[in-house]
Amino acid sequence: MATPLRALALVALALLSTTLFAAPLPVPSPPQLGARSWLLQDMHSGHVLAEKGIDDPVEPASITKIMTVYAVLHEIRAGNLALADQVTVSEKAWRMEGSRMFIEVGKQVDVEALLKGVIIQSGNDASVALAEHVAGDEATFAALMNRHAGRLGMTGSHFVNSTGLPDPQHLTTARDIATITAALIREFPEYYAWFAEKEMTFNGIKQHNRNRLLWRDGSVDGVKTGHTEAAGYCLASSAERDGMRLVAVVLGADSEQTRAQQSLSLLNYGFRFFETHRLYQAGETVTEVRVWKGAQPNLPLGVAQGDLWVTVPRGRYNQLQPGMQVERQIVAPVSQGQEYGTLSVRLGDQVVAEAPLVALQPVAEGGLWERLSDTVRLWLE
Secondary structure (H helix, E strand, O other), X not given: OOOHHHHHHHHHHHHHHHHHHHOOOOOOOOOOXXXXXXXXXXXXXXXXXXXXXXXXXXXXXXXXXXXXHHHHHHHHHOOOOOOOOEEEOOHHHHOOOOOOOOOXXXXXXEHHHHXXXXXXXXXXXXXXXHHHHHHOOHHHHHHHHHHHHHHOOOOOOXXXXXXXXXXXXXXXXXXXXXXXXHHHHHHOHHXXXXXXXXXXXXXXXXXXXXXXXXXXXXXXXXXXXXXXXOOEEEEEEEEEEOOXXXXXXXXXXXXXXXXXXXXHHHHHHHHHHEEEEEXXXXXXXXXXXXXXXXXXXXXXXXXXXOOEEXXXXXXXXXXXXXXXXXXXXXXXXXXXXXXXXXXXXEEOOEEEEEEEEEEOOOEOEOOHHHHHHHHHHHHHO
16 A cells, blocks of 8 residues: 555656646757758648748759649640650650650650659650650740649749759749649649659669659658759658658758758658648538528538648647638628638637638529518618
């Protein structure tokens, strides 16, 4: 039997343990890297977890090819191109310097093989062959790349080629690289799986994916390396653990080994200290409100522009406080998608997620009786 003094000590220890483990520890500062710029972002919520110089213009080297692949996949989805289409290799494509797939001039190669050559082998020759096939020449294809960049809000990017070979006008930013990476993963999951392939053999030549993280961490499934003397060693990577997907961008590291280690440091930091949750699905009813003078009395409001995600320090999800501001009087007719308020989610004093609340269905104007009776009720309000 425990003595009174020992029993008191045990109670004190239990209370101390409860105090220590009930409140999550503060999130430590992110790793400080020796690269030129870097970014760590949750793909679903868009929350930036670590950054340095993310809007500084930089030469992206072969990370450019994320946009090259994205533009080609859009043509496939639009029905303008098929994986089985045969591409005749031009002399320009065959002569490309740097990393190559080793296609041969005058020969025909299918689009699927060329795409894998760009993704896995980082083939400059494959990039040019695809660009010429899609748009006629590489300059026109670069214009297509810039159109996609503008549509995605990549305001710091300007592409002049499909390969990332040095050009003073060929620039992007770490933020923009994360944007195109997330768009690629979100819009083309069936093709994104190719970015995790570790090797490819073409024309009797086996080459390995230059992304070392594919061998070092099983949660990493992409994305793209890059290197020129001016750009340094660059890596855009992505990993998924327990439904949480992070995108890391490291630009201007001093070696291939360093860019891999720094990228893994960022990813481990994000997964260790943060968690991401989907709060509401697009089209899900968040609240119902009264509709005046309508054919029906209630209107469901929800989030329309994609699912609403939130990223918070690990262990603080149950401290989130949702709130809504909704128009006091909504009068029919109501159009689907019409905005009637705002949903905001706070963690302490900080707004961590926000989205407009929109009508999830139309409400027609009611009959004479509904209109008259609601007019009287509104006068009495």
